[in-house]
Amino acid sequence: MSAPLENGPELWALRFPWPAKDAHKHVRGRLIVVSGDAWSTGAARLAARAALRIGTGLVTLYSPPEALASNAGHLEAVMLRPFDTDLELEQAAGDVDVAVIGPAAGVSENTLLNVLALARTGAALVLDADAITVFRNDPEELFSVLDRDDVLTPHDGEFERLFPGMLAAAPDRVAAARQAAQRADAVVLLKGPETVIAAPDGRAVVNLNGSPWLATAGSGDVLAGFIGGLVAQGMESFEAACAAAWIHAEAAELHGPGLISEDLPGLAPAVLRRLYDER
Template sequence: MPRHIMSVTEMKAADAAAVAAGTPATTLMERAGQGAADAIRARWARRPVVIWCGPGDNGGDGYVIARHLRRRGWPVRVEALAPPASTSCRWAAERWRSEVHALNPAVTPADLYIDALFGAGLSRPLEGAADDLARAAEGLSARIVAIDTPSGIHGDTGRPIDGRALAAALTVTFHRRKPAHVLAPGRAACGEVEVIDIGLTDVAAGTLFENDPSLWGARFPWPSTDAHKHARGRLLVVSGEAWSTGAARLSARAGLRIGAGVVTLLSPPGALAINAAHLEAVMLAPFETDAELAERAANAAAAVIGPAAGLGEATARNLTALAGTGAALVVDADALTSFAHAPDQLFARLDRDDVLTPHPGEFERLFPGLLKSAPERIAAARQAARQAGAIVLLKGPDTVIAAPDGRAAVNLNGAPWLATAGSGDVLAGFIAGLAAQGMDSFDAACAGAWIHAECGAAHGPGLIAEDLPGLAPAVLKRLWDQRANPLP
């Protein structure tokens, strides 16, 4: 089943629904605290630990964790920012039945620290002793476990709330990830994230998901036993002029590797020879005008336009020609910037099967001010998708894929090695290659982004874009094996 990412409000509703259905809030807190204690014990041997408890339910989780760790023989010191202020926190504090110290803003020496000061629902900056503690704890993140979110990180935006925030090596959260766990800089502040099941159910099906095979794997376009190359989809990629051809070849090779049956690189006549010298299984055909491009693309299922295509009116005309064919378009790089002066003209040519793949700079050119005015990247990508009437993939370490109908997914497997020239051209080819095989464009964008990141992580240091298509088969084989032998 797809895994939802829940906002702070949605999480509160799930908690309230469980209580209304008969599960006491204290039972939920006990499950959360015990689950967090188990996660801590699974990662660290017994050692001195200081638990920082806030006055609310996050602090209550801390008191429960303290009790369960002490039962297992851990030396535990509890430090409270303030007396318990919520009913559940008071219940948990009473059952601690041991000394509670005042919070030491200078950080008491210990081998491990549990941050149970404030959770995802915090809406104000850290202040007083909590702010002093965050300052003193800088550099200690490898020894900190955060409960729900690191204190000071906004649960819905992933940003520090107007000031400092703690950071952790491990964040233990409950039921579902929140946006803070997947969006930068919160994702980095959280470290590893473990989600503990405490017996909640989603009150309503959300439209924000973790991007992994649970979201789109059941609809992946695997070939049938009687498949032939034409049945697996025709993909076209538009090349630039003679000295700007490599990016398009990267897209074409990526589309072929991801499974498109026939991939053709459409090339200006002056670039034919240089492209021919580098192509094997990718076919090559010339075009001189936008009308000729449209004729060549008449039977294509998908097309990539933009990688080193050239800036200006010619690329804009070529995109218009492709849009008239009905092929699913993946619009990248130069094709995006060629409409920076008139984004609405681009949007008028798109439909819901097309995919825009901007990095933040290109996004700003098409949707001026949106990244700054939106509360976070998810909201910005969703608004952009509605405005464009197409799928928008906003690149970054926390890549967001959004559809005009409000669906959105966030990549959790981003790899820093992908920050290299040509990487985005390969991503465009992966997405278009999947769309050419008949995969829904939102699913294709999600799957392409996930596979792309898996390839980057598999290679690691030293990655260049040319490596990426050749890494895809191992990722695809793993997906195929998982399909044949699903985990219980």
């Protein structure tokens, strides 16, 4: 197996989805994020705002009815729609490019059913946090519905829930992420100070620009939104995960001390401007 590459723009910048001069919102991708209940709505909004800031044309937050008021009071450009059941969510996602689920979604039967419903659509999935943990008792149920366009974004604890013993048994985190991507048949982004991104075909990169300022609640929710937003715009999922991880860390470094996750989407445009000017 080849050694992993160091993540950086030279790996993906030529395929970054900059809009054409005649672009409009309907060709810049359609993405949905699934909200948690009324007391757990902020994480999904972070992901939704991040997807907009990374360039997605249309972002909609799908919310349980009891959480609509909480979400409505905090949304502007992000659209809001209610859903009651997993079947309603499946129908809603039938014509979107990407669905992000997991940030504060709840470790519940509803979240499990919602993931399975989204997997039945044509949308690429970005699964984070609770959407990973909810399959801890039967990871194969999740793996059976994933495909190579989907992205899993676990930290070490969530990784262990889906791939028990793999981190300890592997010679290093890169090998573990590669094994996990092959087993799940999906892209795996293993978060940490040196985040590893692995694809089912064996490709792997290590993100070395990680920032200690990202050690704050909600930063992973923003990363999920960045990944989903780039996939929604047509970027291949592995490269989208690589680009999102790098941009995420660069944005954190721009701010430095005092960073909170709400800052990150607003910092992304400065990083994007630099990438755009360096084309």
